[in-house]
Amino acid sequence: MLSVLSVEVRKLNRSLALLLALAAPGLIALFVFFNLLRQKAPQPWDMWMVNANAMWAIFMLPMTVTAMTALVAHMEHGPRAWDQLRALPRARSSLYGAKALCVLGLVGLMSVLVMGMTWGAVTAGVQIKPELAPTGVFAAGKYAGQLAAMFAAGLLMIAIQFWTAMRFASFVPALALGIGGTFFAVVAASAKQGVFMPWQMPVNMLATESWRVQTALGLGGGLGLLVLILAVAHLARREVL
């Protein structure tokens, strides 16, 4: 499995997927940087970091997962590489499993970058306007915990987007699904029913009601893992005509 995973990572070399992994958290950091510069008074670290996490969960994470899964799938769909890959003497489940792990790794990396780049943006802004230095403590454990919970709650969304992107050679079904899911996640962010919607589960990690956090985490993480395993099994078994 490690050799297949290393092959998947090598395929990312000079690819758009790697660029996207840097661009998405970078955009949040850029927004935070300019937002800090327009402030009149210093704000607490919590405000900057939790807001960045919220931006990540509500919009950037679903959109990035949509684009990332589509790009990773298109690395094979584009040059019609599936036949060549699937003809190799390897269990096909390992090929799809490695792809899924690769996507999860990239989303995990982006989650880390959201935190790191946001911290960097605030620190850089303070270099220009020292009077805006954030107040309070930088609770790294809390911010990292939120991002980890968002990652876990996003598993169901990742599994659905992953299966759709791998199953259909065209970009359209995966993009339509992802854009649609993100649209409802944004316009109905506070709706109670949103806790059952895969694209809205990550942002529910910031909810004040614990049942929403627990439900979204349980469904997104638990069911998500199951759906991801089933997706890999189905993709490995189906014929690519």
Place this chain on the structure above:
Amino acid sequence: MVRMIETERLTRRFGARTAVEAVSMTVPDQAVYGFLGRNGAGKTTTLKMLLGLIRPTAGTARVGGVDVGRDRIGAARKVGALLEAHGFYGNLTGRENLDLSRRLLGLPPSEIDRVLAVVEMRADAGRRVAGYSLGMRQRLGLARAMLGAPPVLVLDEPTNGLDPDGIAEMRGFLRGLPGRTGATVLLSSHLLGEIEQIATHVGVIHQGRLVLEGELAALKAAEASEITLRVDDPQRAAAVLRRWDLTLVEGADGMIARLWPGQDHDQVAAGLNRALVEQGVRVFAFGARERSLEGLYRQVTENTQSLPEAA
């Protein structure tokens, strides 16, 4: 005879459409087997079943003695494939692309230089594949198929899209492949002329059925003789020749009289010539037509086509 590829009544249906029907083919060890058929005849579907990419509706396929249906991975270890869609990653170099397959096959790094040397691609291996010509991609695909020196190579339309020089180069390369590597080569094509110059054995698939198979030299030797004629009045000539037990076909350069297998070519030719002259038909050209794969192909595909009409 060691059979490196063998199928038994291999069948594949897509819904109501039968793409491949009861194909039983045999590819001997170290043969260059030309798998012929027009586009849509069932060549690629058959190759995909041999590679375990799609499951047969019925029948079995064995590669290197391993049943593809029972042990796909075991059969895949015996075969290297060049498919119509190359499946290269344009953002990576030729060498990096080969390295991906090498890692998946669990081969040592030295294997890359070996196969690059075979296809004479070492100088260009450091360039990104996105900048490769089609011919270079074909050669890189061949290099990838040869990773690990598999005993069987399956090549789907290896001359597709190549310019005349590229085709000539590929022809020379494929012809010498069994001698150099000991591999058995199964190559599909719809280019009869190319197959005739490369293959030692042929199989013709038509409308999903294998209508001809065998050693090319033996098939050509057994082919019915043909006589080409160029006359002043083809209609009158046809009326004269209809009395003879043969088939008349309009060719590009005149008429073609196709004899039945076993008929004495010289005797029939002398008789035809005499009859035409006696009936006042002016004969400008008269000669034996060279036995060709195209002739064989036409015979078997036309016969197959005429069957439903006759029924």
